[in-house]
Amino acid sequence: MKLFIPLLLALAMRTTHAAPACEAPPPAPIDIEANSYYADANHSVIDPEKRARNIASTKPIESFLSHVARDANGRDAACALTWLASWGERKAMLGKLSSEQAYYVRKWTLSGMALNYARVKPQATPAQRAAIEGWFKALADATIAHADAKKGARNNHYYWEGLAVTAAGGVTGETRYLDWGRKVLHDALGQMAPDGALPAEMERGVKALHYQVFAATPLVMMASILDIRDPRLETLVAFTVAAAADPSGIARRSGLKQEPADSREVTTLYNRHAGKPSPPAGQALWQARLGGALDVPNPLEHLQ
Template identity: 35%
Template sequence: MLPKPVRMLLAPVLAAIAVLVTAPSVRACDIPAAVQTIDPPGYYDDASGYAEAVKPMRNFVSRLNTAAGKGDWSCALTLLDSWAQSDALMGHISGYQGYYERSWAGTDFAMVILHMPRGFRDENRARFAAIDPWLERIAIATRDAEAINHLHNNLVYWAGLNLIAIGTVTGNSSLFDSGLLRIREGIRDIEPDGALAREVKRGNRALHYHTFALIPLVFAAELARSRNIDLYRENDGAIGRLANLVIEAVDDPQSFTTITPIKQDLFPWTFRDELCWVEPYYARFRDSRLPALIAPRRPFDEWRLGGNVTAFWGAPLP
């Protein structure tokens, strides 16, 4: 046994070690069990059943995005590697909602990787040997999903962002180009007044879906710039027209009556985190109307886009 004076000197050190060993930080990268199949009921068909079914996948996404937000790239990579090794989310889908969920999740995974410092990605290139093919399988399943493709609405645009983001991460030009076709469909859908005819048909949710449709178009436009493609210019600046429609509606919801006379019902998140597109849009165009819209809402957090959008895309406000 050590002499008592030595034990007394070592006691604080041993206590500190004990705290470190049991601290939550060492458990911060606990990896949720892989979800093999994401196949919830439709959101509008069974809201409570939907919420329960997507919980395990959303829990994983939350841990991944939290790690990214903290800059804990080692944990983020470990989470992705684990699910890639299990070929997560690639099981059979019997309904339709699962195709949307898998597409959104794959977009999030790719966005997290795009936020990783280039040096970290280069140092860990070997670990992407499992992750990249898994992401490509998710993207191919999204590309080929008739449950999405026949809709020709905002979900097709989200599928386009999925393909562009994953194509960018993996260097797969075929996936990128398939995504570009879907995003350009969305850009062509924007009418001279900024409206989207298919989203107008959503009745009292039309404004919500205009906002939701704008998200993938803006983020795809940002990613496309890496290939010297300026989607903001296409269809006579159509993305800007849709953005203007939404900005005006945020400032004055009555302005949307020029698009439809139906009273609009918004989800609590419609004019909150689903306005996340304003971060890259303001950084790009410095629209003077946006700081007043952005400031009280920061930080914007969107689970489909890597979490804290403000941290990765935001620009200083005046």
């Protein structure tokens, strides 16, 4: 892509010291053990003990993604590819999933791996591409199967599934994954209230604002990857950013004081896609699930 050379330079400039030696990839988990950690029906009150147990059980996967993201964002591209190919060859995360939370972990990880792989794909060997992209396709197929089998409300989890599959489609060139992601995005915009609120997220009690932001984030990234420009996206982003700045509207809507939420990821991704200047972030934004450094455009993004 035409942005590849400048992106590599930008990423390289972020690393001011020599990269450490590439460690051997960790063992590939075939199964995923994870548990829900909320104590109420609205999934708004966290049980600390359950949360700690979930963090401990998913740490190997979270650490893997974090390491790959750092390497893909300028530290050591070859190491990122080695790690991804190692887990790809072993078909990691395609075994037994213990709970819905395990499915959440898998989709967030696929999203991050595909978006980080996009940064280093041009440096992959043919064997690495085959191992990584074949694995991503298997993960995307499993994600679609799980999503399509679920009935009822579509919420932030569906949107993150959409981003995971869309990103996999972007790096593998499989149009069926891009088409499925486009369906998810249009479903989300069709569910949205006229003012930009996402109804399922408004039902999350004190975390309604948090989940509005969390749900909007994959939607704006999907819109950029798919090069979709829809006035409803502007409404979604405007509502989300305004609510993060002043939660009183959602507090009145929900009847509950809202936990604070940071909408800078939404603003950065959407404004770049829409050709709008973003306000200074104050500090560099980093999210491994979204490809690492958000101030450096991802090769999959379609920019104005």
